[in-house]
Amino acid sequence: MGLRDDLERYREVGEDRRQDLSEFIQYGDLGQSRPDSVRVPIKIVDLPEFAYDQRDQGGVGQGDAEEGDPVDAEPQPGDGDEDGDPGEEGGEHEYYEMDPEEFAQELDEQLGLDLEPKGKKVIEETEGDFTDITRSGPTSTLDFERLFKQGLKRKLAMDFDREFVREALKIDGWGPAKVFEWARGENMPVSRAWIDEAYDEVPSGEKTKWSSLDEMEANTERVGTARRIRREGIDQVPFRREDERYRYPEIVEEREKNVVVVNIRDVSGSMRQKKRELVERTFTPLDWYLQGKYDNAEFVYIAHDADAWEVERDEFFGIRSGGGTRISSAYELAAELLEEYPWSEWNRYVFAAGDSENSSNDTGEHVVPLMEQIPANLHAYVETQPSGNAINATHAEEVERSFRDADDVAVAYVSGPGDVVDAIYDILSTEDESQ
Known part of the structure; x- marks a missing residue:
């Protein structure tokens, strides 16, 4: 077995020792990953490498010097004390990288999910076997x-x-x-x-x-x-x-599995850092998962306080406002943006998160009707309240009560990182059962 084989073997050991996926979702550094590449830390692994043997330094009677010659104690060029740029090569063994498709497969296995997305948009029609019958023909x-x-x-x-x-x-x-x-x-x-x-x-x-x-x-x-x-x-x-x-040949339609995911986040003054972190820890794995499940995934990010506006992904998790809260403004904008993604051709997911605080009567009079009017595979709301329910944090409960018998609406509660995986399961299992 050569050195290259050893390296491959050690890499396999590293993959086996990478951080557990659930633990990574709950407590890992999600910021090291990109939208199309999930980097999971490897806990313990040392790749073999050549090292200079400090024992091979020579001995008595070796070298050109004569006994009694003075020793130059000053460092010489090449001794390693020169100025220079720090090394830029990273340790490849520090992270295990997987694409969203592999991430989705592993999350399915861990959570016991069986989500099989359906294609909607017909991209090609081909002639299959001669299995259909007609009364006329050549x-x-x-x-x-x-x-x-x-x-x-x-x-x-x-x-x-x-x-x-x-x-x-x-x-x-x-x-x-x-x-x-x-x-x-x-x-x-x-x-x-x-x-x-x-x-x-x-x-x-x-x-x-x-x-x-x-x-x-x-x-x-x-x-x-x-x-x-x-x-x-x-x-x-x-x-x-x-x-x-x-x-005559059966006409086989090849359908592309397209999905658009609308992520909605409350950025009002009450959404402090811990709440924002819980939103990121919940929504980021959901994005990876759905990207891995579909052929073509588009993501729309909406921030709102009393008003709503579209933002880029990089802004979505960090942005903060000092305004009030009117959640319906986000759903109004979502309905407008989803017009570019016809329900007949696109699968749709509308995920919203916040601390459940909303302006008076907005949930019942506006949000619930808007959720009913927007066709989607799944609507979900994630309440992030690290310190437990606030007195006026009632939005999640109202949504849950309004859609008690619906099979396309999920409500999840996250008070800390330990609740994130359960919340993700609640959301995805609702979609799984609704198929």
Whole structure:
């Protein structure tokens, strides 16, 4: 095993020893990661490297100096005391990097989720197998096997033992009318015209051959259809135009899994640092997760106090205002921005977070109706109250009460980092069950 193999083995050990994903979400440094790359710290790992052996310094009787020569105690160039730039190479073993797709897979495993997003926007239509059937088409696509089966079914349904019926025409006193009545009673699909024609072919001397039906049946064997076909075969199969079916390819629609995630955050004066950190710790993994689940993910970030405005991701978690709070302003802006993402083509998630403090009557009179009017896979509200519920922090409870029976609304409560993973599970499991 060479050094390169050793390095790979040690890297695998590092991956096994990386910080637990739940622990990372709750207490890890999320700021080291990027939107498209999650960096999870590795707890303990030392990669092998060459080191200078301090013992190999020479000894008595070695070197060019003579005994008694003075020793230069001043540092010489190259001794390592020169001015220089600090090293810029980072230790690759300090973090385990995963893309959002891997992050989503691992979070599914840890939380026991089974979210399978559905594609909406059709990006391509292709011809699949020739499994669909139509009544017309080119001769080359005629389903001959089906045509033959239909004809064979008709042949069997129309078949009867002609020789047995001809013998019945030889019963004394029976004529075509009597034989036709008898044959129909025996469920023989014979026509009166055929019987008349067959009777004319019977020699006059044989029309009194049998004195009764019982005598005829006692001396004549009636052969069933299956046995007769095995013995005689089939001369012809009656095909009909209405039996013709033509195969054509199934049209397969390839749908792109598009998602737009609207993140809403209260930035009013009551949203102090601990509350902001809990919002970031909850929303960031949700962004990674949904980005990993969908082919194309778009993110919209809305900040609000009494008014709402769109911000960039970098501003979203750090921004703070001194204004009041009117949560409905954010939903009004969300409804406007979502017009660019038609519900027929895009999956939608609307996530909001704050300390549940809202202006009087705004939740019931405005927020709840707006949530009902905005089509989405899931609406979620995350209450962040590190010190417990404040007296006027009622928004989350009102939303939860209003959507008690809804399967597309989730409410989660986060009072500290330890609640974050449970909140994420509550949100994502609601979407999982609503599929």
